[in-house]
Amino acid sequence: MSNSRRFVSKLFQNFGRVEPEGSSQTCQSQILMQYNDIVESCHSGCYVMLPFGQRALDKLVRVVDEEMQAIGGQKISLPTLAPAKLWKKSERWDDALNELFTLKDRHNVQYCLGPTHEELVTNLMAMYSPISEKRLPIKFYQITRKFRDEMKPKHLLLRGREFEMKDMYSFDASESEARETYDIVCESYSRLFSRLELPFAKVEGATGNIGGSISHEFHLMSSVGEDKLLFCEKCSFRSNSELVKDQSTVCPTCDADCQLRTSPGIEIGHTFLLGTKYSSVFKSTCMKSDRGIDLTHMGCYGIGVSRLLQGSVEVLSSENKIRWPRLIAPYQICILPHKGIKAAAEQYLATSLTLSDALNVMPNLKHEVVIDDRQQISLGKRLFDAKRLGYPYIIVVGKRIQENPPIFEIIETSTNESHFLSIDSLKDFLSTVETI
Ligand SMILES: [Zn+2]
Structure with a gap:
């Protein structure tokens, strides 16, 4: 039982670091995450996920997994080393070269560290071609490290050179079925971002180096x-400004005096309806009952998972307090025993340990509870620390535990509301907390 107790004094946390004078950090989430020991910047465009950051990232990966599995996604894992031969076959090597990390093995064979994997996955499908149309659609996905040699890495995870990405690739028997799959994946993206309580927008996007006929981007609305x-208030026109000719701010589908609203966004997802661009090159085919062998119609769908993690903190937090999407907060609950003197202090700590044990056996709260046992520090200071780190719930154990029944104060940090509850009511209250 006691192994499940987590003490703040033992966590890699609360080093009390502050942003140095004249530091070049320019966005709120970078300052919050770096100086609260969530993520450490390592070298250009690369970072270390510290324990709190890694816990949040692991949870985010589980949420993404759930949503991908819910639409029939089948998880795979492609190699990070992608042969140049395949990228040359799809004629992307030369165009993408500036942003690829390239290397050669001892036999002088050239590779890149994959930034995206259309070539490898379509080549995989070709090995099983022709595939019966009865198996389609196939939706492969993976959540792995990707690499891009960014000209200007910045804002920590928002624009890194090595990052966590979810990439899905769909294969269908016809264009219309591929379009249906495309819509289903886009809807799952909207569900995912809604579950994370994020303000997001879906806009038309550019197809760029990846290609295809239809593309959408998902953005977090943020000045960073x-x-x-560009948004039209009168019709459904929503687009990345890259797609609008001459940087016009007039809606292309409405009348000439309909001005578009502009807003900056952090791109967190990008979807492409690819058609047969890659399947024709690599010969990914399917067997149809009526028309024999035909090329598969593809889609590809990315989510920048590590960027989404920091982007969420960017849009939800205030200047000095981290706020996570509640579902992925590193820990859900921080228990704060009052300082007290001698016997009282011991009683507050002992009650906190018992409370932690009681919560840890609840199915939704296993490993979600920490105890801030630093009783030499004032309650006010520790309360400030707990709010700063964004635990969704803080439970204060103080004088009122001497009442009959004992009373605990629980603070919901999203609203800053306090409730005074007995242990039974507290457990009822917390039994509804959704965790992953
Ligand atoms: Zn319009």
């Missing part, structure tokens, strides 16, 4: 975003 988005 490097993309400029």
Whole structure:
């Protein structure tokens, strides 16, 4: 039982670091995450996920997994080393070369560290071709490290050179079925971002080096975003400004005096309806009952998972307090025993340990509870620390535990509301907390 107790004094946390004078950090989430020991910047465009950051990232990966599995996604894992031969076959090597990390093995065979995997996955499908149309659609996905030699890495995880990405690739028997699959994946993206309580927008996007006929981008609305988005208030026109000719701010589908609203966004997802661009090159085919062998119709769908993690903190937090999407907070609950003197202090700590044990056996709260046992520090200071780190729930154990029944104060940090509850009511209250 006691192994499940987590003490703040033992966590890699609360080093009390502050942003140095004249530091070049320019966005709120970078300051919050770096100086609260969530993520450490390592070298250009690369970072270390510290324990709190890794816990949040692991949870985010589980949420993404759930949503991908819910639409029939089948998880795979492709190699990070992608042969140049395949990228040359799809004629992407030369165009993408500036942003690829390339290397050669001892036999002088050239590779890149994959930034995206259309070539490898379509080549995989070709090995099983022709595949019966009865098996389609196939939706492969993976959540792995990707690499891009960014000209200007910045804002920590928002624009890194090595990052966590979810990439899905769909294969269908016809264009219309591929379009249906495309819509289903886009809907799952909207569900995912809604579950994370994020303000997001879906806009038309550019197809760029990946290609295809239809593309959408999902953005978090934030002034830190490097993309400029255009919205029409009268019709459904929503687009990345890259797609609009001459940087016009007039809606292309409405009348001439309909001005578009512009807003910056952080791109967190990008979807492409690819058609047969890759399947024709690699010969990914399917067997149809009526028409024999035909090329598969593809889609590809990315989510920048590590960027989404920091982007969430960017849009949800205030200047000095981290706020996570509640579902992925590193820990859900922080228990704060009052300082007290001698016997009282011991009683507050002992009650906190018992409370932690009681919560840890609840199915939704296993490993979600920490105890801030630093009783030499004032309650006010520790309360400030707990709010700063964004635990969704803080439970204060103080004088009122001497009442009959004992009373605990629980603070919901999203609303800053306090409730005074007995242990039974507290457990009822917390039994509804959704965790992953
Ligand atoms: Zn319009």
